[in-house]
Amino acid sequence: MSDTPPSATTRSEPEAIRDRQRLAFDLDVDICIVGAGLAGLTVALEAARMGASVAVLEGRHVGWNASGHQLGTVMPGYGLPIGEIIERVGFEDARELWSLSRQGADFVRAHATEELMPGIGLSEGALEVSNVDVGDRLISRLQMLGEDFETEVEGWQVERVRDQLKTGRYFHGMYYPKAFQIDGRHYVHGLAALAQRAGARIFEDTPVVSIDSSGIRKRIVTPSARLRASHIVLAGNIHLGAALRRLSETLLPVSRYAGVTAPLGERLAEAITFQGSVIDCDGVDHFRIVDGDRLMWASPETTWAARPQRFAGAIARRIRTIFPQLGKVEIADVFGGAVGQTVHGMPQIGQLQKGLWVASGFGRQGLNTSAMAGQLIARSILWGDERWRLFSPFELVWAGGPTGRVVGQLVSMWGRGSSAAAGAFARYREKARARERIREARRLKANRQGQTRAPGRPPGPGQTPGQPPRLRRPRPERPPPVTADPGANGLP
Numbered sequence: 001m002s003d004t005p006p007s008a009t010t011r012s013e014p015e016a017i018r019d020r021q022r023l024a025f026d027l028d029v030d031i032c033i034v035g036a037g038l039a040g041l042t043v044a045l046e047a048a049r050m051g052a053s054v055a056v057l058e059g060r061h062v063g064w065n066a067s068g069h070q071l072g073t074v075m076p077g078y079g080l081p082i083g084e085i086i087e088r089v090g091f092e093d094a095r096e097l098w099s100l101s102r103q104g105a106d107f108v109r110a111h112a113t114e115e116l117m118p119g120i121g122l123s124e125g126a127l128e129v130s131n132v133d134v135g136d137r138l139i140s141r142l143q144m145l146g147e148d149f150e151t152e153v154e155g156w157q158v159e160r161v162r163d164q165l166k167t168g169r170y171f172h173g174m175y176y177p178k179a180f181q182i183d184g185r186h187y188v189h190g191l192a193a194l195a196q197r198a199g200a201r202i203f204e205d206t207p208v209v210s211i212d213s214s215g216i217r218k219r220i221v222t223p224s225a226r227l228r229a230s231h232i233v234l235a236g237n238i239h240l241g242a243a244l245r246r247l248s249e250t251l252l253p254v255s256r257y258a259g260v261t262a263p264l265g266e267r268l269a270e271a272i273t274f275q276g277s278v279i280d281c282d283g284v285d286h287f288r289i290v291d292g293d294r295l296m297w298a299s300p301e302t303t304w305a306a307r308p309q310r311f312a313g314a315i316a317r318r319i320r321t322i323f324p325q326l327g328k329v330e331i332a333d334v335f336g337g338a339v340g341q342t343v344h345g346m347p348q349i350g351q352l353q354k355g356l357w358v359a360s361g362f363g364r365q366g367l368n369t370s371a372m373a374g375q376l377i378a379r380s381i382l383w384g385d386e387r388w389r390l391f392s393p394f395e396l397v398w399a400g401g402p403t404g405r406v407v408g409q410l411v412s413m414w415g416r417g418s419s420a421a422a423g424a425f426a427r428y429r430e431k432a433r434a435r436e437r438i439r440e441a442r443r444l445k446a447n448r449q450g451q452t453r454a455p456g457r458p459p460g461p462g463q464t465p466g467q468p469p470r471l472r473r474p475r476p477e478r479p480p481p482v483t484a485d486p487g488a489n490g491l492p
């Protein structure tokens, strides 16, 4: 296993957690899955339902990392913007990929029901908001998603966004009525329970320390047992460690931290009426209302693992930056997890060699994409479905090791800094336009008064008799200094 410290959390785990034994005896199965996160458990559920014998080996416990510490927002698409996917694979394959991502979201919806997962708390709708005033760009994206990619999406004007989110920080929005949110921890434990019910065996506290994938029957070694399997699925995200270090090194680990506020009462309802998830288009902030009057908010990121508790202050400051009217907010709970970011931004899904599969690199958007990966891999192993090959253009690329992490951190800080600067400039322009409108109204009023001036009054400066007063151009105002908003990157 990796020597990265575990992603600590102060969140209490859901009731659903049960003790699952460590593997202490040798076993022969059809499919051995490494990692009991969203990806591994979806493969397990699907493959067990199709009749395969399945063992899941988890080094810590179900949902130990990101899968048990996420915000539960389920949307179509990938971390990589659709325009870049089209550039990379062409229009038709991009459409196929997008449709797969929607099927992933449908899979989650079909399983995240109160009957199958009591307490899952599904609610509808997500809003992607822009930090800058780019209504025209939004229209072309809306058209493409709606017409070519068959995704239900509405464009919201600035006024509508600000009616629901009372902040001057956001401009236009894209509303996805079919997106939804669930309790993320319940979902991962619900998946584990469903997989077990379908016949999969899950062993916790069972790290895989080495793999020999050369033969037809592959060997997997844990500290207290050995397994043989026809297929191995590597779903360990960034923590695969010694078992497959070269594979782990194709992912840049990004630790993301989130907090839940203490109840905010009426002041929250006054600031935010939108009940779904809100994500800004630069990927800096992601939040939603939980338990009626608390905010769940994810923002700070590092490329090293740290104690989430360290980020409570940064999260509170970030909330105050966006919604100053909330005043001081108390963060009651903090959690975090590490996501694996690929160099190209798309997940790693496919067969590395005969019988050795990978399902990783889901980044910040892992709920729909890991569900899709689980379905694709199980169906390929058992039914020969070859659609995972759509991901072949996105090869495994080394993420740069420790140097990559430093560069990644700098790029993230730069991205957040420039997003804040662009936001500040957009807000400045908006205020300047409003001031200009007021001046224009005053000028028109003065003109009207000038034209009805009583005869005999001397003309004003620069005015010839009988002509209206000359309008002076307003002096342009100096924009605010373009510096990174101190609250914007939230990093200590």
Ligand SMILES: Cc1cc2nc3c(=O)[nH]c(=O)nc-3n(C[C@H](O)[C@H](O)[C@H](O)COP(=O)(O)OP(=O)(O)OC[C@H]3O[C@@H](n4cnc5c(N)ncnc54)[C@H](O)[C@@H]3O)c2cc1C
Residues within 6 Å of the ligand: 001, 034, 035, 036, 037, 038, 039, 040, 057, 058, 059, 060, 061, 062, 063, 064, 065, 066, 067, 068, 069, 070, 071, 072, 073, 074, 075, 206, 207, 208, 209, 235, 236, 237, 238, 239, 240, 241, 243, 255, 256, 257, 258, 298, 335, 336, 337, 338, 339, 359, 360, 361, 362, 363, 364, 365, 366, 367, 368, 370
């Ligand atoms: C704060 C935060 C908020 C997020 N919010 C959202 C959201 O709202 N919507 C969304 O779609 N996505 C969200 N994500 C992203 C999402 O959580 C991840 O993309 C997803 O959980 C990745 O799942 P996974 O199964 O690949 O990895 P993991 O959750 O990391 O699971 C991998 C498992 O493999 C185990 N493992 C690794 N190596 C070994 C080994 N050698 N032997 C045995 N076991 C091993 C690990 O212990 C781990 O439990 C969020 C992430 C974070 C951190």
